[in-house]
Amino acid sequence: MTDESASQRHTAHELLATVRDLTHQVRVAQRGTWFPLLVFALITLAAIPVYRYGPYVDLFDTCRTRGAQRVCSGENPVELGYWTVALVLAYAAIAGFYVRRSRRRGVGTPVRPYVIVGAALAVLMATGSIWLVFHPLVPVPADPFTPDPVGPEAGPVALLVYGLASPLVAIGLGLLVLAWVERHRALLVYGLGYLAISAIQGSRVITSPSLWYFLPQLLVPAVVLLLGAAGFALFRPAAEAHR
Template sequence: MADETVPQASGPQELLATVRDLTRRVRAAQRGTWFPLLVFATITLLAIPVYRYAPYVDVFDACRSGPRQMVCPAPNPAELGYWTVALLLAYAAIAAFYVRQSRARGLGTPVRPYVVAGVALAVLMTAVSIWLTFHPLLPPPADPAADPAPPEVGPAAWLVNGLTGPLAAIGLALLALAWVERHWALLAYTLGFLAIGLVQGNRVIHSSSPWFFLPNLLVPAAVLLLGAAAFALFRPTPEVRR
């Protein structure tokens, strides 16, 4: 921690105020919020070639021939595999960053609950995505080209569908980080990020372009990059222990 002298308290109230101020400074010094956001922005951008060029392999045997085209309710296994591996590697990198930062600053780091929550959410995302392949909230249309209008969904189905994607998994884990770091600004940022993920997760896109998915990746990547830049710019700069 910074080599600073703690002022002597003359009474219980002054002592309590001193302890609270010291706790606040320690929590601020422990924060490294910008790094997880930068890592998540990076893996989101790296997903673009996977979405564009990875072939669809019907490993779940869920595709059915419609009157005009093949209908596959399951996500592309290549995309699902990419996000699972990418998120696990991301949390390994984040854990290493926080440990290195804690050693440099002479402070312990409470990052373990966040990393555990992130890994659990990544695994849960994969499991739920596979489960929804065989138990869809709404049956897919037999011919989307003939009936492009999306079916009406209830609030519960809308919420579940929006929270099963990788961006929702990132946002929910960031809620855990906001709690670990007692970071109100990160909490507000994460709620906004989750709102974007919910809206994008429930969008139905009808396009013949092979790049139709780009907004679903570029928008959250831009939000993550802007968040990383903002938190890096306004992060505290405690004196490093010598």
Template sequence: MTHESASQAGDPHELLATVRDLTRQVRVAQRGTWFPLLVFAVITLIAIPVYRYAPYLDVFGACRSDAEHTVCPAPSPTELGYWTVALLLAYAAIAGFYVRQSRQRGVGTPIRPYVIVGVVLALLMAAAASWLTFHPLLPLPADPFSDTVKVPAGPVAWLVNGLVSPMAVIGLALLVLAWVERHWALLAFSLGYLAIGAVMGSQVIHATSRWFFLPHLLVPAAVLLLGAAAFALFRPTAEVQA
């Protein structure tokens, strides 16, 4: 009688352990973390020739010029247009990848929240950057060509300008993907990526070279490529058995 009671009491625990193990296997089978990171790295690298060779289109009439220099508010409409289109295409490619992976593995992936958030963030970035062109947190001084005029950036301006950057949009969307995939390693990576973006966004580069932007693109691209390689190399191969 005692043996029979112990056996009955152990059955629910075994069932719960089995359910948890199946849940873990499903989450593992759903993951495709390396692909979004690779896509974002690619569009970041493609942005290099856009930043270097695309002309600044003064569509808002906000540039100021003197005999030798021209000062224009950032971001360039050309660069902003590139990032908006590139991010939307990236999320379309990522959604297609996860749908194809779900069909191959027979396990559905709840990727829709991630794609929706990513698209919304990309559109908000474009809208916020356009609004900041007309309502800059740090307006140009009366004499923007004077080396003695310095306008310090406050914490609010630094935060807002950082949040409308492509790095922030990618990092925030990766946080959503970490939640969708229940992926603690991706969560840590996303927080580290956002921290790198915050540090780089707080730096002001004074240079005459037309390649001054390279660190702001090469560093994020390198981080994303390394992350994609690491997640692809160490991804579990376990799948849910029918």
């Protein structure tokens, strides 16, 4: 009787171990981490000509002109519109990638929460940016043509809020949701690192007169995303890579 009970417990442990192993294999087979990172890197790089050559539409009446000088304290609706549309289209492409992949492999991925949250973050990013235009955390100076229009009143909390309202941070928050969907610890660590970099980049105050002042804000996150896409594609399990 004792031997029979021990045998049953041993069999139960083996079955549990087998189920855990199969669950892990299914989760690995579901992962397609490299593709979202690549898509986000591409739309970040594509934003460069929009920032450089896109006209500033004074939709929110934040621009002031004096002679040949023009200072605008609000978000450019052209850039804001680009990011909102680009992010929504990116999540649509990611959803299509996962659906086709699931049909080909016969293993489904619960990507719907990620796509829904990602699209919602894109809308919230745009809404938050517009709200900050009409409710600025940093007082707009009476003379916007001063050398330092932000001044010492822009505290770290205000800069952090402006950083969190950036589209690059919205991408980072979406990556954390993807890490949860894919049960991917490496992506969680990567997502937290990317989120920190994006928040720092988005909260920086740049007073350079160059028309390319924004390049570091876009190139640094884009390079991080490209390296992440290459890394996750290169180091994925061999069984996944050959399917």
